[in-house]
Amino acid sequence: MAFLAGLPTISRYRLLDSPKELTDEFVQSKLTKNAFVDIERLAEEESLGWVEIFNPLNTAFTPESFNFGGFLAFQARLDSRRLSGKTLRRYYLLKEAEVIAQTGRKPSSQKKRELMGSLKQDLLRRALLNTDLLEIIWFPTVREIWIGGAGEKKRLIFEELWEKSFGLPVRLLVPITLGFEMIPQELGEALLKAQASDLWGEDE
Amino acid sequence: MPAPYPKNVDFLDLWTEKLFLGQEFLTWLWLTAESDSVFNGPGGSETIIRFEKKLVLQKGDGLGRSQLVCQNPDHDWSEAYTALGVGKKVIKAHLTMSTPSFECAFALPADTLAPMSVKFEREANPVEEEGPKSRIGAFLNKAALLTALNAALDYLFQTFLTLRLSASWTEEELPRLKAFLESHLLSGVRV
Incomplete structure (x- = not known):
């Protein structure tokens, strides 16, 4: 677990729309409906679904397994096998x-x-299975979601499973998206039109 | 009220077009920290930033890409200053942050400004105690520390952005940064 045992790397998302009522039952039903399905004995190339944050073998999703007061946490699990x-x-x-x-x-x-x-x-x-785990932390009050990793592959895993499970739009937080959240309305146009500064030298 | 996100603009196009924001932020933070490492943080707290170990600068993309990795335990950034002077841009930095509530070391890529490989110095060791309660406690603690780190980074980026979109960017900050670079560059290198 990167957040717990390792040196965490995160990617941040903004949730653009919130569920009408965010209850434990709502989260539990979405996680359960899209829980990870074991393909150990099946002839499937991959399986993607949710597992509990502290136990990637468990998909019971009792509220105490995902609701930590100020935030919700669970993991995306992707099992895959490749045949050359x-x-x-x-x-x-x-x-x-x-x-x-x-x-x-x-x-x-x-x-x-x-x-x-x-x-x-x-x-x-x-063929032997390879397991990838991606931790998710969801802060409902500030509509922010972290995934425990960086890079396009991890982002796509999260975005696919999130969209399928919750259907709530998210936007990756990067300098320009953070910028629009941080500046007052009247500076929006200036940010959109901003060009790189001439701090740097000419071509070598 | 914050500025509305532009409509009918493709996210990836906008992200690519504005990559310079993260690069300029890292450059501003680095050169400013070299002069004075103490910044204002959230709630007026003191935030000390030091650029340590490694700085990655790059020019161009794809096959024409030219990259310089400066490994620098002695804080001698002359090679990086020279690279900046010939058009390379800071794309990733390794830095330390010290605030009243935490100290940490991490890498910060310019494209996302999301911290990587974060190591907190004053963190209870989660693996020494066993059991679910200590594991949950360590998890909550790590989440709280990461929240504080993100808040501090957001605050610094907002400070930069406010400056960047104001008249004082071209009137004061850019000349200051250029003067800093000029004074540190090897003779004969254009800025």
Whole structure:
């Protein structure tokens, strides 16, 4: 857990719209509906969903697991497994050799597609899963959300799951968006038109 | 009332177009802190900023990108001043912040101004005590410290922005920053 054990890195979002009534039941229902589903024994490439902040194996979402008084906290969990084209090709060639040995001829394109499909399912089930966890802290009173990490990949994971679960629009807080929140209304146009200063030198 | 966010403007386009705001903020904070590291913080508190260890400057994007990483434990930033003088911009800094309520070290990228790899100095060690209560306590403590850090950073950015959008930016601040740079640059380098 980056927020607890590591050196935290955060990305900040502003919630542009609030739910009509933010209750434990509301949050619980959204988290439960989009809870993480284990794909350990399934032939799925990835699974994305919510888990509890202190226990990535738990999706019970009792209020005490996510409501910490001044803020709400939970985690996004993404389990994924990748099957390389090379691996799939290797096993396909073995399978194809079996078919040729049995029938004396190469499989038809239809049969090839079927073999490839079932092979992919089989190999996916056997591939090891990689787990990524992304902590979320939601401060309802100031309509701010932090995610425990930076970079486009993490932001996209959060934005996809957040939108699917809560349907509430968010905007990443970066200098320009922070700027519009910080300056008075009459300076909005000046900020929008601002150009880089000539502090820096000319080209090398 | 805060300024309204512009309508019909693509967020990514606007973010890219205004990346210079974060770069100028880091440059202003750095050069100002080199002269006087004490800033006003939220509620009039004293906030001490020091740029430590590492400063990343960059010019251009993509294949034409030219980057300079200054590792500097002795606070000798002459290489960074020179890079600034030839058009490189501060894109990431490693700094320390000291306030009455916390001390921390962290990295600050210009594109988001969201703190990275934050290490608090006066933090109860969460792993020494065990059990759910101490774990929740440590979590609440970390969240409170991060909230205070963000508030301090927001306050500094707001101070910069107010200055940046006022007449005194071109009349006083830019000349001051340029004079500072000129006095620290190696002879013969244009500013």
